[in-house]
């Protein structure tokens with residue numbers, strides 16, 4: 142919802158605080174998730190995630206959530222789906238070039254980031270979206286990625302992505318994932 | 333069969349001189365500390381190479397490189413790749429513009445190799461205007477990359493010799509990487525930060541959108557210098573002659589990202605000869621930006637007024653005329 146989305150960036154600091162805790166909890170739960178099987182919990186968790194984040198941030202379930210690096214303003218709401226800052230067409234007053242009735246996602250993002258403890262994360266160069274992950278749970282991906290650390294996989298393609306965007310790999314590992322994807326996540330939970 | 337191929341006309345792979353990414357005329361000029369001039373070419377709606385050469389001729393006398401736009405304003409024209417291929421073969425310095433709007437990562441990475449093989453040495457990485465403002469508003473907007481991921485991808489191709497998939501490139505493209513910045517639209521405070529991100533991603537030169545608001549640009553440049561970015565990237569300020577007050581108003585409300593302050597329009601309106609006044613304003617802005625520390629050149633965008641480019645640049649005194657072509 143647009144109004145709640147504006148609210149979230151205005152209170153980015155609070156959401157940042159909640160997200161740090163959520164992330165910690167998820168990482169701590171990694172062994173549990175792994176025991177039950179990430180595949181099995183993928184759909185229910187994705188459902189909850191879609192509901193909550195959809196309401197709060199107009200989340201589009203890209204599966205590679207970077208909210209903590211974008212001032213709590215979801216970049217997938219940008220009509221150009223830019224992940225690294227505004228385009229050159231932002232209108233006077235900070236409105237979107239493509240949807241003039243909407244505030245530019247990146248004007249909100251920088252506004253939100255300025256209120257956050259880790260404001261500098263918005264300067265990180267984030268990789269292009271892996272479109273296969275649409276609809277899957279980014280929360281579970283973060284849990285897996287953080288837990289796996291930098292353990293490399295045999296998949297050279299994702300390794301190259303992680304190496305090309307090393308900073309993002311550090312701060313937003315779900316945006317440059319290395320861990321093995323459970324089958325359900327890749328297929329997308331939408332179907 | 334061999335008779336059909338003239339070796340002199342075939343492009344070949346060359347290594348750049350030491351310390352350079354591409355060794356393009358533009359890169360050499362900038363690294364030598366010369367005040368560089370680039371100019372935007374109006375791409376033809378035609379398949380005739382002659383139209384490309386005709387469009388390039390009035391720019392070549394003063395420009396270190398000619399920008400071939402990539403369907404700018406989301407309007408269809410001859411492709412940037414086609415124009416650059418023709419012009420580099422004829423000895424012009426070119427800047428191959430890539431917009432993220434129309435092609436995905438597969439197409440773009442392939443085109444980058446193709447362009448480099450055709451002799452292109454400079455690339456400008458752009459987000460691209462939305463499809464809605466162009467002549468085909470029903471098109472699918474792609475935006476698989478954004479300008480920043482595009483920069484990082486081409487840098488990875490060049491420096492690490494791999495595609496983003498990790499597959500090896502046997503002969504990496506030798507390219508001088510550019511990006512755009514628009515200091516005159518919101519969020520003003522964060523524009524220099526955004527520039528830093530582009531530099532971090534791989535930008536080596538920057539061409540800005542039109543600068544008509546000097547105080548705004550000066551504030552931007554001051555912050556850029558504070559961040560030390562002027563030492564890491566060559567900044568070319570975007571300039572251009574306005575045809576009339578009416579044209580200026582039209583641009584301001586119809587072309588994304590153009591900020592023209594009211595006093596500029598009022599000055600045009602008050603002039604007897606508005607076109608001449610537009611050129612005069614452009615010359616003044618060029619001289620003013622030249623005096624700002626950290627500005628390494630100008631990028632002239634004279635849409636449909638290309639015939640004026642040489643005169644404007646020479647009259648401004650920022651640059652001497654050079655011989656056209658390589659021969």
Ligand code: SF4
Pocket residue numbers: 218219220221222223226227228229230231232236237238239240244245246247248
């Ligand atoms: S103005 Fe902002 S939200 Fe709109 S397309 Fe540009 S960057 Fe995206």
